[in-house]
Amino acid sequence: MPKPHVAVLPSPGLGHVTPLLELAKRLVTQFDLHVTVLVVTSTIPSPALSQLLHSPTLPADLDVVELPPVDAAALVTDEMQLLTQLAIMVEHSLNASLKSVLLQIGTPKALIIDIFCTQAFDICKPLSIPVYSFFTASVALMNFSLYLPTMDREIDGEFVDLPEPVAVPGCTPIRTADLLDQVKDRNNDEYMWYLHHVGRLPEAAGIFLNSWEGIEPVSIQSLTEHPFYRGIPIPEIFPVGPLIKQVECTAEMDAELINWLDEQPSKSVLFVALGSGGTFTSDQMTELAWGLELSEQRFVLVARFPSDRSASAAYFNAGSGGEEDGPARYLPEGFVERTKGRGVVVASWAPQIAVLGHVATGGFLSHCGWNSTLESVSSGVPMIAWPLYAEQRMNATILEEEVGVAVKVAAAAAVVGREEIERVVRLVMEGEKGKEMREKARLLKESAAEALSVGGGGSWASLAKVAERWKK
Numbered sequence: 266m267p268k269p270h271v272a273v274l275p276s277p278g279l280g281h282v283t284p285l286l287e288l289a290k291r292l293v294t295q296f297d298l299h300v301t302v303l304v305v306t307s308t309i310p311s312p313a314l315s316q317l318l319h320s321p322t323l324p325a326d327l328d329v330v331e332l333p334p335v336d337a338a339a340l341v342t343d344e345m346q347l348l349t350q351l352a353i354m355v356e357h358s359l360n361a362s363l364k365s366v367l368l369q370i371g372t373p374k375a376l377i378i379d380i381f382c383t384q385a386f387d388i389c390k391p392l393s394i395p396v397y398s399f400f401t402a403s404v405a406l407m408n409f410s411l412y413l414p415t416m417d418r419e420i421d422g423e424f425v426d427l428p429e430p431v432a433v434p435g436c437t438p439i440r441t442a443d444l445l446d447q448v449k450d451r452n453n454d455e456y457m458w459y460l461h462h463v464g465r466l467p468e469a470a471g472i473f474l475n476s477w478e479g480i481e482p483v484s485i486q487s488l489t490e491h492p493f494y495r496g497i498p499i500p501e502i503f504p505v506g507p508l509i510k511q512v513e514c515t516a517e518m519d520a521e522l523i524n525w526l527d528e529q530p531s532k533s534v535l536f537v538a539l540g541s542g543g544t545f546t547s548d549q550m551t552e553l554a555w556g557l558e559l560s561e562q563r564f565v566l567v568a569r570f571p572s573d574r575s576a577s578a579a580y581f582n583a584g585s586g587g588e589e590d591g592p593a594r595y596l597p598e599g600f601v602e603r604t605k606g607r608g609v610v611v612a613s614w615a616p617q618i619a620v621l622g623h624v625a626t627g628g629f630l631s632h633c634g635w636n637s638t639l640e641s642v643s644s645g646v647p648m649i650a651w652p653l654y655a656e657q658r659m660n661a662t663i664l665e666e667e668v669g670v671a672v673k674v675a676a677a678a679a680v681v682g683r684e685e686i687e688r689v690v691r692l693v694m695e696g697e698k699g700k701e702m703r704e705k706a707r708l709l710k711e712s713a714a715e716a717l718s719v720g721g722g723g724s725w726a727s728l729a730k731v732a733e734r735w736k737k
Contacts, residue, residue, distance in 0.1 A: 268299040268326065269735045272373040276355050276381040277307045279314055279541035280636055284401050284475050285379060286317065287508040293324045295719060296732035300327050301370050305358045306334040313541070313614060317510070330370060333362045345454070348447055352381055352458040359384045367392060374735045377473065383465040395470035397731070402635045404476045404484040404504075405663055406445065406656045409433050410463035411494060413448065417460055425449050434494065435487025437667065445656035467497050471731060475506040475635065477724050479712030480642065480668060503727040507639035507713050510618055519616045522565065525609055526620065529563055532627030532703070535694055536620050536646075538567040540634040543653045547571040547595065548680050554600045556686025557608065562694045564608040567615045568592035621646050627703070628693040633660040633671070642670060645710035647702035649674060649689050670706045672698065
């Protein structure tokens, strides 16, 4: 008898593909389902994404099917904001081929989409395929997103000009400075696209959350108990996190890095990385390097080529290389030589899960994207929060003020100076505050492992509930 078949549809970018692929793998290996991952193809090649989707370690009952590419050059321009580019690419791709591909793979029992693929609701309805949503960011952001249509109707002017923090029902108010970039200007396409997609969340058959009660208890509880969300109403929620990429350390350069970490004292190394889509400007890269050097701490620095255009310039082509000359040419002169032995500089990409999980790693300077956040706390590693774009400022505030596993960089100017960088690095790596954060991170690591434990964890049980539904 054939296994129940489910399809999974992420939007482009590692930050969206990674957690949905991990969900697909768990449905196959833990619940004996057949899963097809549908890929919206981008015209910009991403070796890191290709390696993830075509890994030889993927389970046998997990298929990867690429949707036919659309002519993105005719649809998007470099002047468009990131979300606008992504939304237009996804819309045209799904309208062109999703129905035919779903029929070709045998009309699955369900389709799981991420937030920017809501065109699937219209395509799947005539096919009688229930569509579930997977919210790849924090539950706190989803609560805000569910409240956004109400804000849009009831508030005049820009949200960033409000005199008080945004009182999201059942949640800690959000400072206007921490609002995600996509809602800071209501007169642009990016805002309209975001409002459109989150406004359709209530249409889902259910919503998967990449979180668990151990890290966001209030936000999760409010979704099921607060009158506002019950009144929308929203569909059943399923906290299934933290779903993070598993260790993949195969390249020779990765092995050299791990060997270096093996030689360092426990909890002595700061890992510095900005996720799959973050870049610093040239001036900021210089100040970061000087701050690391002045701190006199051990470090691993993932140095991506600077971009003075956008903090998210690497979003679509993460891990695509193009830095053959090495980072030395865009770091301060002599930096690599002066810090040799105490620090390692890696061009563009590093095996983040392996580094965070290493016993030598004691801190993580991160942009606070949700995937990186989950990877850090799942490894018991405290953070220096350096948010760049999207909802990362909101994540950073929650991690510092509510969860207690991060300290934010104080950004008084466009470029954070070397003295401030030295201060926060020393605070986390050798101060009492760092020890307190490390202990809280250790407890979260235990909580995450317990949530995912097969047979009894809350996240495992939540996913099992849906899987059994599909099997019937």
